[in-house]
Amino acid sequence: xxxxxxxxxxxxxxxxxxxxxxxxxxxxxxxxxxxxxxxxxxxxxxxxxxxxxxxxxxxxxxxxxxxxxxxxxxxxxxxxxxxxxxxxxxxxxxxxxxxxxxxxxxxxxxxxxxxxxxxxxxxxxxxxxxxxxxxxxxxxxxxxxxxxxxxxxxxxxxxxxxxxxxxxxxxxxxxxxxxxxxxxxxxxxxxxxxxxxxxxxxxxxxxxxxxxxxxxxxxxxxxxxxxxxxxxxxxxxxxxxxxxxxxxxxxxxxxxxxxxxxxxxxxxxxxxxxxxxxxxxxxxxxxxx
Amino acid sequence: xxxxxxxxxxxxxxxxxxxxxxxxxxxxxxxxxxxxxxxxxxxxxxxxxxxxxxxxxxxxxxxxxxxxxxxxxxxxxxxxxxxxxxxxxxxxxxxxxxxxxxxxxxxxxxxxxxxxxxxxxxxxxxxxxxxxxxxxxxxxxxxxxxxxxxxxxxxxxxxxxxxxxxxxxxxxxxxxxxxxxxxxxxxxxxxxxxxxxxxxxxxxxxxxxxxxxxxxxxxxxxxxxxxxxxxxxxxxxxxxxxxxxxxxxxxxxxxxxxxxxxxxxxxxxxxxxxxxxxxxxxxxxxxxxxxxxxxxxxxxxxxxxxxxxxxxxxxxxxxxxxxxxxxxxxxxx
Numbered sequence: 001x002x003x004x005x006x007x008x009x010x011x012x013x014x015x016x017x018x019x020x021x022x023x024x025x026x027x028x029x030x031x032x033x034x035x036x037x038x039x040x041x042x043x044x045x046x047x048x049x050x051x052x053x054x055x056x057x058x059x060x061x062x063x064x065x066x067x068x069x070x071x072x073x074x075x076x077x078x079x080x081x082x083x084x085x086x087x088x089x090x091x092x093x094x095x096x097x098x099x100x101x102x103x104x105x106x107x108x109x110x111x112x113x114x115x116x117x118x119x120x121x122x123x124x125x126x127x128x129x130x131x132x133x134x135x136x137x138x139x140x141x142x143x144x145x146x147x148x149x150x151x152x153x154x155x156x157x158x159x160x161x162x163x164x165x166x167x168x169x170x171x172x173x174x175x176x177x178x179x180x181x182x183x184x185x186x187x188x189x190x191x192x193x194x195x196x197x198x199x200x201x202x203x204x205x206x207x208x209x210x211x212x213x214x215x216x217x218x219x220x221x222x223x224x225x226x227x228x229x230x231x232x233x234x235x236x237x238x239x240x241x242x243x244x245x246x247x248x249x250x251x252x253x254x255x256x257x258x259x260x261x262x263x264x265x266x267x268x269x270x271x272x273x274x275x276x277x278x279x280x281x282x283x284x285x286x287x288x289x
Numbered sequence: 290x291x292x293x294x295x296x297x298x299x300x301x302x303x304x305x306x307x308x309x310x311x312x313x314x315x316x317x318x319x320x321x322x323x324x325x326x327x328x329x330x331x332x333x334x335x336x337x338x339x340x341x342x343x344x345x346x347x348x349x350x351x352x353x354x355x356x357x358x359x360x361x362x363x364x365x366x367x368x369x370x371x372x373x374x375x376x377x378x379x380x381x382x383x384x385x386x387x388x389x390x391x392x393x394x395x396x397x398x399x400x401x402x403x404x405x406x407x408x409x410x411x412x413x414x415x416x417x418x419x420x421x422x423x424x425x426x427x428x429x430x431x432x433x434x435x436x437x438x439x440x441x442x443x444x445x446x447x448x449x450x451x452x453x454x455x456x457x458x459x460x461x462x463x464x465x466x467x468x469x470x471x472x473x474x475x476x477x478x479x480x481x482x483x484x485x486x487x488x489x490x491x492x493x494x495x496x497x498x499x500x501x502x503x504x505x506x507x508x509x510x511x512x513x514x515x516x517x518x519x520x521x522x523x524x525x526x527x528x529x530x531x532x533x534x535x536x537x538x539x540x541x542x543x544x545x546x547x548x549x550x551x552x553x554x555x556x557x558x559x560x561x562x563x564x565x566x567x568x569x570x571x572x573x574x575x576x577x578x579x580x581x582x583x584x585x586x587x588x589x590x591x592x593x594x595x596x597x598x599x600x601x602x603x604x605x606x607x608x609x610x611x612x613x614x615x616x617x618x619x620x621x622x
Contacts, residue, residue, distance in 0.1 A: 010441060011397050180393040184457070187351055188407045189380030202397045 015206075018282040025278030028271035035268055039087035048078035050085040051236040062256055071256045073246060082238050083261045089239040090265070093153055093223045094216040100158030101219075102212055105165025110196045110204065112166070113173025124170065127163050135160055135222075136229075143231055150233055153226060157219050168211055172204040206283035213276030217269040224265065240265045293326035294464060294497060295350070300324070300359035302342070302349045302521075306572075317571050319345040321521040322359070324598075329464065330495040334512030334529070336505055336544065338568055342521040343501045344388075347467040350499070351383050352376060363465075381411045384458035388470035390450035394442035401438045404428070404457045411461055427456040431486060448479035452486070459490060467499045472507060484511055505548045509533060514606075517541050520571055520579040523598060527607030537601050537609035537617055540564075540580050578612065586613045 019025050043050060053076045062071045070080045112123035139156045146152055176182060177200070185195050224241025226232040233239050240261045247258030302320035319342045327333050335343050348354040350361055352368055361368040363383070368376065384407075387393035394403050404424045408415055415423070425435050431452040442450055451471065458466050468487065472480040484507055491498060502508050508515060508529075515532050517524040517540060525538040536542045543564040566583050569575050575582050581591040590612050598608040 180387045180389060181395045183348075183353055184385065184387065184393050184454075185395075185406065186353055187380065187383070187385045188410055188457075189377040190406065190410050191377075194410075199395050199398075203395070 015279075015282040019278055022278045022282065024274050025282075028274040028278070031267060032271040032275070035087065035264065035271075036091060039084050039091060042084035043081055043088075046078070046081055046084070048081045050081040050238070051077065053077055070260050071254065073257060074250060074254075077236075079243075079257060079260055083240070083243060083264055086238040086240050086243050086261060087264055089150070089233055089237065090220050090223060090241065091268075093150075093157065093239070094220040096154045097157040097161060097219045097223075098212055098215045100154060101161035101165050101215060102208065103162075104158070105162035106169050106201060106204070106208060108162065109166035109169025109171075110173050110200050111193075113170040114177055114192065114196050114200055116174075116177075120170070124167075127166055130159070131163050139226060139231060148231070148234055150237075153223055153232060156226075157222050160222075161215055161219060165208070165211060165215070168207060169204050172207055173200050176200055176203055210276050210280040210283065213272050213279060217272045220265065220269065292328070294329045294364055295327040296360070296362040297326075297350065298324045298360040298362070300346070300349060300361065301357045302345055302354060303357045315572060318574070319521050319571060320349060320356070321574075323518070323521070323523055324359075325516055325523070325526060327465070327497055327499065330491065330497055331514065332491065332498040332500055332512045334508035334515040335499060335501045335518060336503060336508050336515060337518035338503065340520075340568055340571065341518045342571075343503075343518055344469050345521075346518065347385070347469050347499055347501050351380075351385055351467060353385075378411075381407065381461045382464045383467075384461070384463040384465070385467045385469060386451070386454050386458050386471040389474050390447050390454050391442055393454050394450060396442055399439050399441060400424075400428075400445075400453055403442070404453060404460055407457060407461045423460060424456070427460050428453075430459075430490070431456045432482075446479075447475050448482065451475060451479075451483055455483075455486065455490070459494070459496070462494055463496060465497045465499065467501065469501050470503070471500070473502060473504065480507060487511065505544055517544065520568060520574055522579055523608075523610060524580065525607075525609040525611075526598075527601065527609075531602065531607045535601070535607075537607070537614040538580075538611045539584050539586050539613075539617070541609075542617070543583075578610075580611075586611075586616060588613065 056076075060072050062069060070078075070083070072078055073082065108123060108127070112120045138160070142152050142156055173196075182195060182199055185199055190198070220240070223232060223239060224244060227239050227241035228245040233242060243261035244258060244265065247254075247261065250257050300320050300323045301318070304317045304319060306315040306317055321342075323342075323346060325333065335346060337343050345354060349356045350368075352361075356369055359369070363379065366379075368379070371379070394400075398406075401421065401424050404427060405420045408420050408423060412420075421438070425438065428434065428437055433449060433452055433456075437445070437449075437453070442453070445453065455471075471487070472483050475483060487498065487500075488511060490496065498511070500508060500511055512529050514527065515529050516526045517532075517538060519540050524540045525532065525536065532541065533545065536545055547564065564583060569579065569582055575592070577593050578584070578587070578591040578596050581587040584591065594612070596610045596612045598610045599614065601607040601609055601614065
């Protein structure tokens with residue numbers, strides 16, 4: 001504790017302090033914030049609607065004069081408007097599906113790891129079985145049963161992503177529960193679930209947050225993949241995955257259709273990965289105090 | 290000794306290590322038929338080498354580790370027969386202080402949260418303000434002040450963390466605290482402070498202590514009675530003065546010989562019957578007396594018959610499990 005005066009006290013505060021000194025993390029957070037603001041507020045500001053067809057400018061390139069700054073798609077709709085609205089869907093899917101994975105995965109993994117024994121074996125076999133289920137098969141089955149629906153994408157992706165989260169949390173819990181402060185809580189008589197909530201979950205949150213920042217890009221990629229196959233969002237609503245899929249079909253005559261949504265998606269994924277890396281460093285207790 | 294608050298009878302703790310690659314199930318017997326009594330306000334020192342089962346014994350009594358057989362009678366109730374739910378209200382009387390003071394505190398909890406946890410668990414009637422007052426009072430009693438309340442464990446030294454751990458153990462005013470190597474990880478000067486703190490708290494509150502340590506000097510300073518554990522069995526138990534004045538088990542003598550003399554110059558030239566070799570594996574203990582492989586007095590009977598505890602004095606307060614305790618004067622001659 002040589003520079004204790006400069007360091008905040010709480011473990012979370014110390015991680016934040018280290019994160020702020022990491023330039024790539026701060027840049028990533030700034031760009032990410034910008035993308036979010038653009039996607040949320042942008043569609044209200046720009047002159048064109050995402051589903052309005054301009055009959056006089058179909059599949060035109062970037063053009064300042066017409067107000068279609070980044071061109072239009074084969075149906076004459078403004079690409080920028082569609083990219084920003086698509087971004088809303090992609091970001092929402094990323095966020096919600098990851099949160100679903102977070103809540104289920106952390107509770108499942110922490111309980112399995114803490115209780116141990118047969119319960120642990122049973123709970124982790126459930127995870128193994130779900131792991132073995134082919135993901136696309138699962139998605140197609142859901143679509144057939146319930147029809148195409150954006151909520152289904154959240155459910156489908158969340159149902160798959162929590163498995164890895166549960167394994168990570170269980171592993172962390174297994175090493176935590178041998179620590180003496182957990183034994184102290186047991187000696188006090190704190191009930192098992194309270195120990196999990198009060199002592200285990202806060203202490204596994206570090207690796208979990210790191211994994212979360214890596215899950216969000218993964219989820220967005222899966223959504224893109226599902227949409228690319230035509231199982232995702234429905235026209236005229238769109239997402240980055242749908243836009244990229246359309247752009248790929250028109251790559252020879254209209255490369256800008258791929259470039260704009262591709263850049264947005266790539267930037268978001270890059271920023272989240274950078275942030276995840278930086279968070280891992282910031283939360284690592286071995287890296288000084 | 291008045292009526293004991295804790296009576297341990299023939300306690301056995303085994304760990305199943307699972308099947309080896311080819312061999313049968315491997316079972317480690319960590320505690321093998323230990324019996325003793327503990328009176329209210331008494332300190333029983335438990336000494337022994339690493340692996341003798343000291344810590345296992347303490348944890349088994351608090352039911353942090355399941356015992357396989359025997360009785361743990363606490364105020365007339367056998368703790369082994371109680372479910373965890375029935376055990377919970379009793380836990381406010383049974384506390385533990387750990388060896389590694391920093392590891393015993395949740396790194397993400399403030400000192401207030403750590404010390405208040407027993408109150409939050411057993412005293413749901415208390416308000417947050419009352420808890421803060423109680424915690425602050427106990428911080429003062431263990432020699433810390435209110436500035437510690439909202440700080441985190443990593444900001445404190447080992448000795449300070451141990452004071453926090455003691456405050457947490459004491460806040461419900463329990464009747465028994467298991468001190469599991471509570472001072473071993475601390476500097477010698479801090480050790481003395483913590484030992485004196487424990488002794489003072491015992492005088493004030495009448496709490497009984499199970500003081501587990503490998504450091505005989507510390508144990509002697511604090512304990513009314515001493516239990517010597519070897520490979521999960523009681524080698525010798527007795528009042529501290531009697532045991533130090535007339536150690537009857539050769540293992541006790543060897544432990545005493547290993548304590549550095551206060552005056553090395555005066556002790557120079559005196560023969561010391563130290564221990565040689567490693568303790569045998571508890572996976573495969575020797576037949577008969579567990580100590581015979583390292584014992585200078587071992588004879589045939591030691592290999593064939595397990596010694597039972599025999600009374601040394603008339604009141605049967607001092608017991609030793611040795612076939613040859615009557616021949617103790619021949620050692621080191």
